[in-house]
């Protein structure tokens with residue numbers, strides 16, 4: 001239009017489009033770009049999810065290339081490898097044999113369950129590491145649901161009673177952070193009270209605040225063999241169509257004593273991350289979930305995307321959207337790439 005700068009010649013007779021502001025000046029060299037960069041991901045922002053099982057071997061997860069169900073010994077080695085690149089926080093997901101699964105998910109609070117043993121092993125060898133645990137019944141449920149089932153319904157308050165026992169047992173084993181991923185109403189407050197009554201006032205709660213009923217969890221359910229036994233999870237996980245509803249969950253979790261708020265999945269829900277960031281002063285976590293990981297892996301295997309660049313870009317975008325913490329299956333690999341680039 002009429003405001004477009006004219007193409008003229010400068011004092012040296014060179015072509016010149018007169019304009020004082022030129023944003024490209026802040027992009028002119030790596031040094032300048034590095035100086036003005038707004039968001040930087042570091043390995044200390046990561047939480048590294050690890051799948052474990054009670055076997056002496058590791059098992060590949062076909063839909064998550066590069067991830068495995070680890071034996072406990074292998075898990076400890078994986079923690080050590082990631083630790084060496086600066087990753088300090090881990091979250092554990094167990095694959096539980098069918099014979100230990102029940103509707104009440106009682107194996108979830110067996111003090112010698114696989115998660116409890118894993119926590120003790122990690123804290124013993126890496127006392128400075130932060131160990132997070134998932135609080136939900138699905139790995140232990142013969143119904144394939146996050147809560148107790150009666151007549152095809154997922155019971156809210158009965159489930160909370162189980163979750164409190166699970167969280168306290170994990171704290172007793174040495175968990176630093178418990179992360180309820182079940183989406184029952186009121187569980188954060190109940191878990192906070194249960195932990196406090198047992199003296200675990202220092203154990204943090206990372207709440208899965210805005211956890212959506214997402215199709216992106218498929219590969220994770222392959223990894224744990226935890227596909228819903230019937231129906232879906234839409235009566236407890238949020239409707240992907242809703243953004244404002246995440247603010248209701250965030251207000252409740254904060255009031256109930258959550259220390260950190262999570263949005264899950266990540267990439268398709270960056271707007272929700274931003275909304276929570278703008279509406280809460282608590283740290284915000286993003287879960288870059290299994291399906292997102294699988295999509296990148298598949299495209300890279302085909303040679304359609306360049307893995308390192310696309311992963312580091314994706315993780316940076318979580319930060320830009322407002323995430324302080326990023327749960328990603330790429331944690332060790334990304335931290336290794338950063339180390340190779342001399343970043344951290």
Ligand code: PBG
Pocket residue numbers: 134136137138146181182216217218219220221233288289290291
């Ligand atoms: C279940 C749980 C799920 C994930 C983490 N905890 C799956 C589900 O809700 O069915 C998914 C993580 C991922 O897809 O990477 N409590």
